[in-house]
Amino acid sequence: xxxxxxxxxxxxxxxxxxxxxxxxxxxxxxxxxxxxxxxxxxxxxxxxxxxxxxxxxxxxxxxxxxxxxxxxxxxxxxxxxxxxxxxxxxxxxxxxxxxxxxxxxxxxxxxxxxxxxxxxxxxxxxxxxxxxxxxxxxxxxxxxxxxxxxxxxxxxxxxxxxxxxxxxxxxxxxxxxxxxxxxxxxxxxxxxxxxxxxxxxxxxxxxxxxxxxxxxxxxxxxxxxxxxxxxxxxxxxxxxxxxxxxxxxxxxxxxxxxxxxxxxxxxxxxxxxxxxxxxxxxxxxxxxxxxxxxxxxxxxxxxxxxxxxxxxxxxxxxxxxxxxxxxxxxxxxxxxxxxxxxxxxxxxxxxxxxxxxxxxxxxxxxxxxxxxxxxxxxxxxxxxxxxxxxxxxxxxxxxxxxxxxxxxxxx
Numbered sequence: 074x075x076x077x078x079x080x081x082x083x084x085x086x087x088x089x090x091x092x093x094x095x096x097x098x099x100x101x102x103x104x105x106x107x108x109x110x111x112x113x114x115x116x117x118x119x120x121x122x123x124x125x126x127x128x129x130x131x132x133x134x135x136x137x138x139x140x141x142x143x144x145x146x147x148x149x150x151x152x153x154x155x156x157x158x159x160x161x162x163x164x165x166x167x168x169x170x171x172x173x174x175x176x177x178x179x180x181x182x183x184x185x186x187x188x189x190x191x192x193x194x195x196x197x198x199x200x201x202x203x204x205x206x207x208x209x210x211x212x213x214x215x216x217x218x219x220x221x222x223x224x225x226x227x228x229x230x231x232x233x234x235x236x237x238x239x240x241x242x243x244x245x246x247x248x249x250x251x252x253x254x255x256x257x258x259x260x261x262x263x264x265x266x267x268x269x270x271x272x273x274x275x276x277x278x279x280x281x282x283x284x285x286x287x288x289x290x291x292x293x294x295x296x297x298x299x300x301x302x303x304x305x306x307x308x309x310x311x312x313x314x315x316x317x318x319x320x321x322x323x324x325x326x327x328x329x330x331x332x333x334x335x336x337x338x339x340x341x342x343x344x345x346x347x348x349x350x351x352x353x354x355x356x357x358x359x360x361x362x363x364x365x366x367x368x369x370x371x372x373x374x375x376x377x378x379x380x381x382x383x384x385x386x387x388x389x390x391x392x393x394x395x396x397x398x399x400x401x402x403x404x405x406x407x408x409x410x411x412x413x414x415x416x417x418x419x420x421x422x423x424x425x426x427x428x429x430x431x432x433x434x435x436x437x438x439x440x441x442x443x444x445x446x447x448x449x450x451x452x453x454x455x456x457x458x459x460x461x462x463x464x465x466x467x468x469x470x471x472x473x474x475x476x477x478x479x480x481x482x483x484x
Contacts, residue, residue: 107154159275162308173327174305184210193241215420247381254284294424351394369399394460404453413478416471425458
């Protein structure tokens with residue numbers, strides 16, 4: 074028993090070697106901040122689900138902290154306090170989806186203002202900026218932030234918002250948040266730097282500590298972690314940003330239900346355990362795929378072969394369960410691989426306890442114009458995996474079986 078424990082401890086140390094030190098008291102804060110039993114008359118250890126849409130006032134305009142559930146809700150408040158603590162932030166707002174967070178943040182701007190966005194981002198972000206924000210009078214441009222000089226060139230007098238996603242979806246580029254934030258704020262300290270932290274979760278990356286102004290999530294993914302909630306989150310330290318975003322949260326009305334807040338709040342309690350297992354399983358799967366002759370190329374920031382591997386280790390405490398790889402062959406080989414998976418489900422989304430696989434060009438990034446997809450490398454043979462929490466051996470067995478079906482001539 075002792076030998077087995079020593080072996081596991083050694084594997085854990087090797088996995089995280091070279092990465093930034095884990096954030097102090099993360100698990101403790103995830104479990105306790107915002108959850109204090111003393112805030113309830115019942116002294117409930119688990120925060121109750123407050124479904125009431127309205128709250129009795131002591132006198133006209135004299136309420137006990139809540140008046141209408143869109144404006145504020147006790148269950149939502151518990152979640153927002155917990156997430157703020159995990160992000161190293163003063164404030165957090167919860168909204169109805171990741172895209173609702175994007176929309177709410179973008180409403181900080183007015184017609185004529187400029188947005189500079191990372192070139193490779195979630196398809197919904199790309200679609201919103203190109204097809205909706207531009208029609209509202211915002212000027213949107215894209216650049217590859219892995220080359221900070223390109224970001225610097227893209228900044229203009231009217232730039233008000235810089236949108237970073239790292240690692241990017243789906244090609245897993247890693248952006249140096251600190252370097253980019255310094256470039257932006259040196260150009261104009263009033264430009265708001267946003268980091269989409271969906272792929273990393275608060276456990277593996279804290280953008281605010283690296284110079285970003287807002288850290289946002291699709292909490293649907295790792296932060297909730299159970300594929301049963303659609304939600305968005307945004308954390309910040311600046312009082313002015315919080316005041317404005319809190320107003321927009323209420324005025325736009327993109328709020329999550331109390332029940333979804335309860336579920337996401339519960340998901341945070343195991344975030345640290347889940348993310349470590351995701352990393353362990355993904356590393357094993359990435360190493361297997363990289364060594365397989367049926368695979369053209371693997372893109373996983375935890376591997377030394379990743380172009381920004383050193384940046385990843387510098388600014389993160391570990392890696393999530395996201396892997397992108399190019400299968401050898403053509404579209405038919407990618408389809409054969411996906412169709413022969415048994416443990417992995419062919420499905421959009423990511424970050425749940427279950428393993429998922431998808432074809433970005435056909436599924437999550439179909440809304441990205443084909444010319445842009447080609448430039449970004451989102452080809453017919455690109456496959457994205459969200460590696461779950463199953464047993465490592467079963468994950469690799471499933472990948473091997475599907476590769477054998479796609480390339481029966483190669484052993």
